[in-house]
Every structure is written in C-alpha cells, then in structure tokens.
Amino acid sequence: MESTAWPGVFREGRELFTINADPGHRVHGETLRTLDAVEYRSWDPFRSKLAALLVRGATSDLLGPVRSALYLGGAHGTTVSHLSDLWPEAAVFVVEKSPTTFAPLLALARRRENLLPILADAQLPERYRADVGTVELLYQDVAQRNQAAIFVENAQSCLAPGGRGILMLKVRSVTQRRPAAAIVRETRVALERAGLAVRSEVALAPFAREHVALVVTA
Ligand SMILES: C[S@@+](CC[C@H](N)C(=O)[O-])C[C@H]1O[C@@H](n2cnc3c(N)ncnc32)[C@H](O)[C@@H]1O
Numbered sequence: 001m002e003s004t005a006w007p008g009v010f011r012e013g014r015e016l017f018t019i020n021a022d023p024g025h026r027v028h029g030e031t032l033r034t035l036d037a038v039e040y041r042s043w044d045p046f047r048s049k050l051a052a053l054l055v056r057g058a059t060s061d062l063l064g065p066v067r068s069a070l071y072l073g074g075a076h077g078t079t080v081s082h083l084s085d086l087w088p089e090a091a092v093f094v095v096e097k098s099p100t101t102f103a104p105l106l107a108l109a110r111r112r113e114n115l116l117p118i119l120a121d122a123q124l125p126e127r128y129r130a131d132v133g134t135v136e137l138l139y140q141d142v143a144q145r146n147q148a149a150i151f152v153e154n155a156q157s158c159l160a161p162g163g164r165g166i167l168m169l170k171v172r173s174v175t176q177r178r179p180a181a182a183i184v185r186e187t188r189v190a191l192e193r194a195g196l197a198v199r200s201e202v203a204l205a206p207f208a209r210e211h212v213a214l215v216v217t218a
Contacts, residue, residue, distance in 0.1 A: 001035050005060035008086040009043070016043040016051055018085035022111050027081040041085065045207040048079040049141060049168045052207035053215075059200070062164070062215065066090050066136040070158050072122040072150065073142035075101050077108040077115070083139075084112045093132045097121045122150050125157040134160045141168040145175070148190040155196060155218055165196060165216040172210045184212050191216055 001010045001017065010017040017033065017040035024039070026032065031042040045052040053062070067090055074080050074094035083092055094109070094117045096102050102119045109115040118128045122142055138159045140151050151167045159165060169187055171180045188198050196216040204211040 001033070001040060004054075006054060006058070006063045007060075007065065009054065009063065010040060012040075016045070016054060017041060018043055018082045021085045021088055021114075025111065027108060028076070028078045041082070043082050048082065049204055049208045049211060049213065050079045050082070050139070050166070052204045052211075053166070053168075053202055053213045055207065056202050056204060056213075058202070058213075058215070062166075066164075068133070068135040069093070069137040069139065070132055070135045070154065071095065072138075072140040072154060074105050074117065075141075076104045079139075079141070080105070080115060081108060081112070084114050088114060090114055091116055093118060093128070093135070095120050095122050095128065122154060125154045129157045132158050134158060134163075136160055136163045138163065138165040139168075140166070143170040143173040145173060147174065148187045152190060152194040152196070155194065155216075159218045161218055163218045165218065167191070167214045167216070168204075168208075169212045169214055170210065171212060180210065180212075184214075187214065 001012050004011050020039040020041045033040045043051045045055045069092045071094045074096040080094050092115050096105055105117045109117045120127050135158050171183050174183045198216050200215045202213045
C-alpha cells in the first residue's frame with residue numbers, strides 16, 4: 001500500500017483506498033485490506049465520482065483537510081463515507097432529499113460521528129443554512145436541470161470566502177438538446193458570474209459518462 005499525492009488516499013496497484021474509520025464494516029460492498037493493523041477500504045471510481053476525479057488527475061490540494069463541508073446529494077453515502085475516512089475531525093453535513101435514500105444515510109451517520117445528515121431539498125438552502133453555518137468545502141452531485149443555480153445558491157449561503165467547491169455536473173440532466181460543450185461552458189459562466197473562480201474542468205469518462213467535474217474557489 002503506497003501513499004498518493006492526496007492526503008489520506010492510498011494506492012495498491014491501480015486501486016485507491018482510504019483508511020476505514022469504522023473498522024470491520026463495509027458501506028458499498030468494497031474490499032477491505034488489513035496491513036500492519038490498519039484497515040483500508042477500496043474506493044471505486046466507477047461508483048464514486050470523487051474517486052473518478054482523483055484518477056482523472058485532480059491536484060493534490062483537492063482533498064486537503066477541512067473542518068467543515070457541505071455535501072449535496074448524499075445518496076446511500078458511498079462517497080460521503082470516504083470523506084468521513086479522510087477527515088475524522090471535520091463536520092460533514094450531508095443533504096439528501098429522498099426519504100428512502102435518507103434511511104441508509106442515517107444508519108451510516110450513526111456509525112460515523114463526523115457525518116451530519118439533513119433530509120432536505122438542496123434547492124432550498126435557507127432550510128438548513130442556520131444549522132450548517134459556514135463551510136470550507138461544498139460538494140454537489142445532484143442530477144437536476146438547475147444544477148448550476150443550486151450550487152451557486154448553496155455557495156452563497158454556506159461557502160466561506162476562499163473555500164473550495166466541487167460540482168459534479170451531469171450534463172444530460174441540464175438538457176438533451178444542446179451539445180455537452182455548450183452546457184459546460186454555460187455552467188462555467190454561471191459560476192463565474194456568481195464570483196466563483198473555476199480552477200479546473202475534468203471530464204469523468206469512462207468512470208461516469210457525461211459528467212464533468214468543475215472545481216472552484218469562492
Ligand atoms: C447520483 S446520486 C449521488 C451519489 C453520491 N453523491 C455518491 O457519490 O455516493 C444523486 C442523489 O442526489 C439526490 N438529489 C437529487 N436532487 C436533490 C436535491 N434537489 N436535493 C437533495 N438531494 C437531491 C438524489 O436523491 C440522489 O440520492
């Protein structure tokens with residue numbers, strides 16, 4: 001098991017791993033490997049767009065430690081669980097709007113104290129802004145037509161000046177009618193108009209088709 005450029009992320013061959021903050025327990029059917037009394041969990045880029053972003057070439061500062069993060073679209077907690085591994089001291093607020101999906105997320109949060117799940121619609125940050133406060137990292141993975149607007153509103157509500165943002169843009173959820181490049185360009189413009197500096201744009205294929213990661217700074 002080797003260290004990587006991203007703090008807390010390890011590699012064995014082509015596979016990525018994080019150190020399991022909940023030893024003995026799997027979250028998404030991942031492989032567990034114990035070496036020198038440390039348990040590692042595999043992090044599959046086909047199941048987590050954040051792992052895909054790492055594999056496709058994220059800079060080493062992308063996952064530097066934060067004290068607080070807001071994650072929109074937590075689903076069952078696959079990616080969230082790896083952030084929980086990476087940042088044991090952080091408060092990771094996780095917004096999910098589907099009550100069905102929220103149940104396993106809640107169960108995960110009971111085992112991992114740094115996860116704080118919120119059952120809410122990310123289109124309405126005013127519902128949770130007071131609980132979340134100001135965060136150092138905003139992450140969004142919701143397949144909605146108005147993804148850029150949701151990201152901007154949440155950044156304006158909760159992201160600290162100088163904070164990092166990661167928008168996992170699902171291009172085809174915005175519209176089927178215009179070319180993907182135009183949608184990405186319009187999204188970049190919307191973010192920049194809101195004062196977010198776009199640092200990088202990374203296509204996530206073949207891991208997540210028609211997804212582009214936009215990494216920003218507030
Ligand atoms: C692609 S899945 C997220 C996968 C997850 N980020 C991961 O990597 O493990 C998208 C999730 O966003 C949720 N979602 C969609 N629209 C939302 C909204 N407006 N507010 C909150 N959650 C939303 C869906 O219910 C779904 O669970």
